[in-house]
Amino acid sequence: MNLQGKQVTLHDMSLRDGMHAKRHQISLEEMVNIATGLDQAGMPMIEVTHGDGLGGASVNYGFPAHSDEEYLKAVVPQMKQAKISALLLPGIGTVDHLNMAKDCGVTSIRVATHCTEADVSQQHITQAAKMGMDTVGFLMMAHMVSPEKILEQAKLMVDYGANCIYATDSAGYMLPDDVTARIGLLRKELPKNIEIGFHGHHNLGMGIANSLAAIEAGASRIDGSVAGLGAGAGNTPLEVFCAVLDRMGVETGVDLFKIMDVAEDLVVPMMDHPVRVDRNSLTLGYAGVYSSFLLFAKRAEEKYGISARDLLVELGRRGTVGGQEDMIEDLALTMAKEKA
Numbered sequence: 240m241n242l243q244g245k246q247v248t249l250h251d252m253s254l255r256d257g258m259h260a261k262r263h264q265i266s267l268e269e270m271v272n273i274a275t276g277l278d279q280a281g282m283p284m285i286e287v288t289h290g291d292g293l294g295g296a297s298v299n300y301g302f303p304a305h306s307d308e309e310y311l312k313a314v315v316p317q318m319k320q321a322k323i324s325a326l327l328l329p330g331i332g333t334v335d336h337l338n339m340a341k342d343c344g345v346t347s348i349r350v351a352t353h354c355t356e357a358d359v360s361q362q363h364i365t366q367a368a369k370m371g372m373d374t375v376g377f378l379m380m381a382h383m384v385s386p387e388k389i390l391e392q393a394k395l396m397v398d399y400g401a402n403c404i405y406a407t408d409s410a411g412y413m414l415p416d417d418v419t420a421r422i423g424l425l426r427k428e429l430p431k432n433i434e435i436g437f438h439g440h441h442n443l444g445m446g447i448a449n450s451l452a453a454i455e456a457g458a459s460r461i462d463g464s465v466a467g468l469g470a471g472a473g474n475t476p477l478e479v480f481c482a483v484l485d486r487m488g489v490e491t492g493v494d495l496f497k498i499m500d501v502a503e504d505l506v507v508p509m510m511d512h513p514v515r516v517d518r519n520s521l522t523l524g525y526a527g528v529y530s531s532f533l534l535f536a537k538r539a540e541e542k543y544g545i546s547a548r549d550l551l552v553e554l555g556r557r558g559t560v561g562g563q564e565d566m567i568e569d570l571a572l573t574m575a576k577e578k579a
């Protein structure tokens with residue numbers, strides 16, 4: 240693979256996707272310290288929000304240590320060069336949340352929908368684009384449908400005003416050929432001024448390989464997390480990815496040793512559990528399950544005595560998607576009754 244001379248914008252997820260792995264309990268001090276470290280390392284984009292996006296604080300998704308507004312107001316003023324993004328899932332986040340994020344200094348908004356539901360993003364994408372924000376359409380669970388379907392949904396988002404489209408491997412299920420097919424088709428068919436991005440999860444250990452495939456197929460934005468802090472087995476570990484890109488002659492503008500230090504000195508010490516491929520996170524990738532279901536399944540295992548792996552396999556078989564978190568406990572109850 241020859242990527243020599245390509246330029247890629249890296250986007251750190253440790254303070255948003257990483258919120259899942261921390262049950263949304265990152266302190267303001269940790270947020271600011273990590274964001275500052277990333278900023279100093281030259282990370283161009285950093286996402287700061289509840290794990291499920293603006294307005295995610297709820298019984299269904301979990302209550303965070305601080306509100307989105309508190310996190311954003313603490314982080315944004317400290318940034319010297321990094322741009323702060325926020326995730327927004329229509330139905331969870333509202334246009335009021337979007338306006339609040341803009342007022343806090345967020346310059347990039349990523350409107351996320353299930354990969355077949357782009358039509359629910361119209362209001363938020365249109366509003367963000369109207370406000371002059373970097374407006375991203377983020378198609379989740381992109382492994383569940385064909386590249387053609389992803390393209391159809393992406394075109395809707397572009398029509399609404401998105402200037403960048405992500406194919407998102409929320410379950411960490413994809414293999415490099417799956418990424419190539421989706422990103423390649425988006426790059427071929429969408430206008431050249433529309434950027435393409437890829438967001439991976441490392442559940443099958445494919446975060447780096449899939450992200451490289453995405454760049455080769457035409458993606459110019461890649462998400463990852465320092466030390467991989469993210470849902471499931473985490474996101475593409477950015478310090479590792481930076482080292483690989485450096486070896487391959489890809490330009491990122493990120494200082495490799497500085498980002499290694501952020502990973503080692505700041506992020507790893509605050510992990511509640513090792514974010515790694517273990518039998519449960521591996522099952523997410525193998526069965527094609529939404530990565531943030533991991534901790535819900537582990538909690539249900541403790542409560543009902545049903546193995547998290549069995550739960551995840553069944554959730555994959557049923558084709559559950561983000562937003563169906565309540566199904567996990569429901570399923571555990573049913574399985575516990577059947578077992579009894």
Ligand SMILES: C[C@H](O)CC(=O)C(=O)O
Nearest residue numbers: 256290291379407409531
């Ligand atoms: C709300 C999800 O955590 C968004 C995401 O990061 C993914 O789908 O992956």
Ligand SMILES: [Mn+2]
Nearest residue numbers: 256409438470
């Ligand atoms: Mn994710």
